[in-house]
Amino acid sequence: MDFDLNDEQRLLKESVDRLILDQYQFQQRKQYMAEPAGYSAAMWDRFAEQGLLGLPFPEAAGGFGGGPIETMIVAEAFGRGLVVEPYFATVVLGGGLLRRAADPAVLAALGPQIVAGKLKLAFAHIERHSRYDLANVSTSAKKDGSGYVLNGAKSVAMHGDSADKLLVTARMSGGQMDRGGIGLFIVDATAAGVARQGYPTQDGLRAAEVVLTNARAELLRDNALPAIEHAVDEAIAALCAEAVGAMQSMQDLTLEYLKTRKQFGRAIGSFQVLQHRSVDMLVALEGARSMAMFAAVMAAEENPIERRRAISAAKSQIGRSGKHIGQEAIQLHGGIGMTLEYSVGHYFKRMTMIDALYGDADHHLTALAGLGGLFGAAA
């Protein structure tokens, strides 16, 4: 057992940390968000140059063969920078779905385009009443010649507005909530029958509503749910790491504030109550960091029960720690923490959205309880 990064990982970490430090200060980020796409095209190219877009792809797909630890390193830094580019949508989740569900040939064809920054993806899955359930799919897929046509409406597809291709879940057979019969399809975002409405999300990222009306689609995999679940679990592990970056920033900002802000003639950090509450924030942060590492290690696990237990445990911890740290960070800042001009609220909002992505803390607690918990009765 060894928590140290190897040399390559250390280099990766240094370069990503440097990138965020140099290029992703709060004011710079504001400028990126003001660009037409809602993020910086130049930054996207920069990611490509630094090899970040190819990180988790196998070499056969033009990538660098990185695993969950490498993704964790990048995600944590991006969490500190509150990165708005569609890295999660395209590389982590989109790329993961391709790796887990598509034929190697498809991956080999699309991978290099992603790596080069030429292809962006989005996962269009959520429906009006599906909430956090990956098996709840009513969008229909019908065979049509060599391909399929899809009909249905998808909600809150992260970065769906700037994506070139959409990865879409649609039902090929079975009832709306059956685990079997769900296909994963790929659709050109600009194809006939694909209507998109893009909008910002609460955390300053982007998403889209997608309406599919006889939209032509290519099937990546039928009975795709297990593969989708694995890709989503890996994506959740990345979200956990991103959340840790955001929490660390909130903790740092709060401590800095407590040390400098004066009330009643002394730094407010000298008040014992605020000291103890900062300590509780730290405890929540360290618990989250530990569980994000656990998630990274378990994300590649092939046994779906063991993997889901770990991922649900981690996501639940992250959600709770994040809410605690976020709310306390605002409270300890007082009014200034509520303002858009100050960064802590932006971390709080991103943290809140991360909780709502792919299942909140309580959703995953229920899931873990359903799977029998973490420590066996026969330990």
Place this chain on the structure above:
Amino acid sequence: MDFDLNDEQRLLKESVDRLILDQYQFQQRKQYMAEPAGYSAAMWDRFAEQGLLGLPFPEAAGGFGGGPIETMIVAEAFGRGLVVEPYFATVVLGGGLLRRAADPAVLAALGPQIVAGKLKLAFAHIERHSRYDLANVSTSAKKDGSGYVLNGAKSVAMHGDSADKLLVTARMSGGQMDRGGIGLFIVDATAAGVARQGYPTQDGLRAAEVVLTNARAELLRDNALPAIEHAVDEAIAALCAEAVGAMQSMQDLTLEYLKTRKQFGRAIGSFQVLQHRSVDMLVALEGARSMAMFAAVMAAEENPIERRRAISAAKSQIGRSGKHIGQEAIQLHGGIGMTLEYSVGHYFKRMTMIDALYGDADHHLTALAGLGGLFGAAA
């Protein structure tokens, strides 16, 4: 709306408070517990003299016609005194079962004996796997001539060892968990076929295991569950008030300790962290007090849904407040709070047992949620 006590209630409160202050100091209580029965026979007579044993009985049964408010006044004082006499078992719960379930003639016959301190009761209901469920009864009742014979085993019958008569639930028809078919019986505690094992409970009161082997019994009521539930709801309201008395004492003891105990050269009550934690104890206490009042008001409600909602809400609040206050009281005292020689731990233990009596905080939260909560969707 009026929170003031009327003149009679004020007199009652003054006399009970005085009794506790004069006769129920911590060291006195220790002596009462050392008596053979585990409580003071003299104190029981004193209760009779002061009219406390007849408080909730109608005049026709030799009582004084008091209601839930009067019981609340007594119970809160008894909570402060940590009274060990079987008042709850005999007067509140036993008396309540007689009032709710027995014929007026039976009540008129037994009531005066209770009022005079000559008859003690206990409710023998709990079975090995019934937990907090009043409908879960497997002890059997079979008709036998003019009466019944009972067979079964009952656990943790509060003050069952000193009771003269036992009020016993037994099944006359239906399956183990059916609401229908449950009879309430009265059994002579010394009758043939009644075996009792008495023991102390964690809080210094007494209870008994009761094994019934063809024990002869008299039926008080068939299909008795609704009446039993009402009596238990009234008893829970009294427990809530008793708990408030115990919590108030823990709060008082803790504040006193914080003001006198010195560490690092100053009273520990001057540390801001301990101040804020005392405030959170107070908030928990006031919430509990409010809900105990709510329970007292609603205990007489005939609509079982409205009544159960209120009682479950109150018992849940009491359980949570009590755990919070008890744990904090010990923690803020440090080591001294852990010792048997000091009173705060005794309140903590009584509070813990009250939570386990007739459903703990989570049990009643589930019950309330099942009943749709407190505030209607059409408010």
Place this chain on the structure above:
Amino acid sequence: MDLNFTEEEIAFRDEVRAFFRSAIPDSIRAKVAEGEGLTRDDMIQSQRILNKYGYCTPNWPVAWGGKDWTPVQVYLYQDEMQLANVPSPIAFNVSMVGPVIAQFGSEEMKKRFLPATANADIFWCQGFSEPGSGSDLASLRTRAERKGDKYVVNGQKIWTTLAQYGEWIFCLVRTNTEAKQQEGISFLLIDMKTPGITVRPIITIDGGREVNEVFFDNVEVPVENLVGQENKGWDYAKFLLGNERTGIARVGNSKAKVARIKELAAIEQSGGRPLIQDPKFREKLAAIEIELKALEMTQLRVVADERKLEKGRQNPASSILKLKGSVIQQQLTELVMEVVGPYAMPYQREFDGRNEPVVGPEYATEAAPMYFNYRKVSIYGGSNEIQRNIIAKAILGL
């Protein structure tokens, strides 16, 4: 002890209930129910209706439009107003500056301001907080120097709610820099149109423009705008803040929110059934309902005690109401977030003034902004940390 309302009290409740639900336009009440922001016109329209029928300023002296209601009646009035999703009258007018003027102002000042304040002919805002003085309000530094029959005001206020609507502002200013902090403060009424006043909005994390900075640059204020005596402003401010704390429990609002959550959870699905049928969701809601019921009962106890208090004295238990009330309000916003699930994510305030269709159910649009915005309720009006300090000292004697 009888915790049921009397027949008279029930009759009163029915009367105000009927009034609130008929007299105030549904369109305004619907906005309150969903947590949408009210326009300035909404606020003024609603307040003028209340004022017309004598339901605007019950806590004021009877001579100035107040009511001789019992504490229970006042409670029922507030509770029913909130349950009906009627906007509370502008707090700065009715709960803050109005009572201060009525208590401490001259007869002339009362005549000049009170009727206009009650009828929202003046829209007031509050100039208390400053950048350097948050919880430590008495450290404020905005100066008012007496020059002849004027004060010249220089300094900056912050967190001034709705200053963009404000026609007048009541300010704490320092009139004596030599005295001890609390003793050099005065309470001044300032016309916002006076030259030298600049208002700069502060956008909050929910995207709302609710608070502002207000800058004073040699602003000349006639001395007759001083409330009460010079250098006694801190006393008036304490009187005002005490009034603020009772209302802040907002039990009626929270009860209305609980009811709304139950309605919405019957629409939203989870695992193929309405969310309201999910036992865990029900328990989470029930846990808050218990806290809310306890708060309501505690508030009633405080209300009942008011009869026994000297007029104008504050029961320190009102700090408990603020503390619990704020936490419950915040928890309910979290529960609304949970009800709408992924539909909390779209940020739709961007659409204001545009014509894009609503994403997801209409009621989801304010879920996240309200959650973000409500973090303020444990910060403003004396943060919950300050409330705990107050309780520790005033009630517990620590």
Place this chain on the structure above:
Amino acid sequence: MDLNFTEEEIAFRDEVRAFFRSAIPDSIRAKVAEGEGLTRDDMIQSQRILNKYGYCTPNWPVAWGGKDWTPVQVYLYQDEMQLANVPSPIAFNVSMVGPVIAQFGSEEMKKRFLPATANADIFWCQGFSEPGSGSDLASLRTRAERKGDKYVVNGQKIWTTLAQYGEWIFCLVRTNTEAKQQEGISFLLIDMKTPGITVRPIITIDGGREVNEVFFDNVEVPVENLVGQENKGWDYAKFLLGNERTGIARVGNSKAKVARIKELAAIEQSGGRPLIQDPKFREKLAAIEIELKALEMTQLRVVADERKLEKGRQNPASSILKLKGSVIQQQLTELVMEVVGPYAMPYQREFDGRNEPVVGPEYATEAAPMYFNYRKVSIYGGSNEIQRNIIAKAILGL
């Protein structure tokens, strides 16, 4: 980064696992599993087995029976010991006084005490706390006056765990009343048979006799029983308390307790089905399991970091382990209470030495006493309030 154990580490784990489960009598391990008290003989028997096989004092210097294990091995050793419900060796011997003597004692003292301490030939107890000095340990007042080649000790210690078994006691005593508090303290080893020592039991709320008061009335102690230098005792105490804090997380114990709770909840019924099938109960347990997993991972991170720390230095993160570990242990005792429901109520320690049948299931008898008793774990070894003070200062720089 590789969070899997290496093959060598796994082999080591399997070895200690097999050892613990075969070498220590099942009767002793069953008592630990259920939270029953161990007798003095149980403790000594178990420790001597560990010592015989070299598994008693891994943290000691190799020359004195320690092991040159990696931090991971030490962790696995502790974890497996706790998972197997093997009693930890007497902490006063192995974690406290042993390392202090090994680090600061003379060669002669080491020879005299260390082998006997490892083999439990001496049963040690700890004399630190005093009635007036709880969290403020340095304010202790027990005097040791040098008279010739003896110290004469007068004063009182409190909370002395298992003093009734103690053959020797290591004490902090004041040898200089002029110096600043921390600078006049010495670390003294005292034979409990010395005249003038009185032990008085303190019964705790669970009915247990675990702690005691120890009185010293002109107790004469040879000067060679002084550890290290006079007036340097505070440094040795800090060294000792640091060692105490890592072990106190007790992750292995808590994992064993979780497993046991699952077994018991499969036996107990709720609503006509095994309690373990109740979704809410499962979630409550799962919530603690998540916290426990996070604690385990955090502990592993601290363990891994140890390699980089100067030998004997303490990672301040160990205060986090103490904080979380104590809360989790306490929560698990609450869950056991919930599992047994009404059967938590009978107080059966009264039966000790009598022959009455057990009320309810045997495993229920210790549920409430353990819940009561475990309130101590957030008090002793530096209360959780003190831990937060330490973290605020040492890690957060506040």
